Amino acid sequence: MSYFSDIYNGIKTLLTGMSVTGKYFIHARKGSLTQQYPDNRETLKMFDRFRGEVVMPHDENNEHRCTGCQKCEIACPNGTIEIIWDRGIDEETGKKKKKIDKHIYHLGMCTMCGLCIEACPTDAIVWAQNYENSVYDRTKLSKVLNQPGSKVKAGIED
Amino acid sequence: MRPISYRDCERNITLEPGTQNMKPETINNNFKTEEYFVNMGPQHPAAHGVLRLILTIDGEIIKNVEPDLGYIHRSIEKMCERDSYQQIVHLTDRMDYLSSHINNEAVCLTVEKALEIEVSERVKVIRTIISELTRIASHCLWWGVMGMDVGALTTYFYGFRDREMINDIFEETCGARLTMNYNIPGGLMFDIHPNFVKRTKDFITHFKTKLPEYDRLLTGNVIFQKRTKGVGVLTKEDAISFGTSGPVARGSGFANDVRKRHHYSAYDRVDFKEALFTEGDSFARYQVRIMEMWEAMKIIEQLIDTIPEGDIKTPTNAVIKLPKGEYYQRVETARGELGVYINSTGTKNPYRLKFRSPGFSNLSVLDHITKGAKIGDLVATMASFDFVIPDIDR
Ligand code: SF4
């Protein structure tokens, strides 16, 4: 007797399960989550807090907000950020002042932890939302964040 | 050693005189069999990551299971001795990556305990909500993989579909989907996103209709029940003596939920049941996790509408130095009890930092409960243990 009830139960649970999968089969278009990447590149927008890579925004006068204080370099757990700095003459006071020469960022080593951005006192670095970072040569992943010829915006002190 | 061939077996049949009319089974008993070992892993599709199990088997019967670790060892504990307390937090993302937020919280709670700072109510509530979302996400993934391990591929897609919604919540608020690093000692890195509450509520409404589907699809299925019921039975005594925790222990009736017994964050003010089953088999561990998902939703519902106002960060020094001494804090991750032990000599780095990870103790019981079982049962048992190998092998 239990032989037949086993068969009956087996078929019943099978059909119960198939009613779930069958529902999705019929309504395949509704609520589907699949994204047609890379065809949807134009419309695909990341959330504004998404951690893509660290960038340093420059304004139209090619000025950034980085004072070269090296706080991001110290905060970074794995040496992703290297700052090469120099002493320049401040035009107003005539005193010597620290300024960055190169703000080097090795994207290949970054763990996207966000500690550098938290540590920066002048908000000179922010997250960019790009997500396509593959390159053919890994040396291309080391970037200099400050643009050539750029200088620090007047009045930014750490 | 040369593999045993059919010829060898044939040669070893020793028929005693006058046994020509022996039944076939008695003849088979005269086959000489030999134990041999096979490796399961480190790159085995059913082994959830780079875990190598050295199986000593006789035919299909398992005689001995010896886990061999070290394939994903990154010396996280040693790296912690080099890092500042803020930097340690992001390393714990890489341990049990499916409960990364809860790991972060564990380190932050330990540091806060040592510094004797009290975080605001808002931080406590947000941490609790995100922890519970993490638990649901982790169990969703486990449910999909558990189904796949016993031969049901559809579950994998359904589990990932629902987990995707939680990942979106994390991505919007924390900026990352898996390695969030949202906690810092003293609070949270930044406030929740304005959409957080709405999205979380949407998810709860959505998931309440999906969880019964999980039951209809897999829990009631005869094949699934035959594969898991009575398989890998762990008694309560063994659960305690091997130091198991989390759903593995609670499936054997060992009530040890850290959230209930040693309150942290906002767990003291929420009302939830501890999922407890007494059978101790793979199916009981399965049921514990399904019930935990319901309870996690209950916890979120109690907190989501009344997130109190308050500071997001309690200010700490830029260089955190813990006073000399030893500190320990435990939390309940999706896999069990995670303990963080910090030994500080008063400098800016810990002198020694030790993680008591749930997976490691749970793994130790595997040999004990799969002795004499078949290889297929080992896979089902392992699936019900929900191992995350980087958590075992830090
Ligand atoms: S995000 Fe983290 S790893 Fe990356 S540069 Fe900043 S501090 Fe370093």
Ligand code: SF4
């Ligand atoms: S980016 Fe910010 S923290 Fe880093 S050197 Fe510049 S100002 Fe300092």
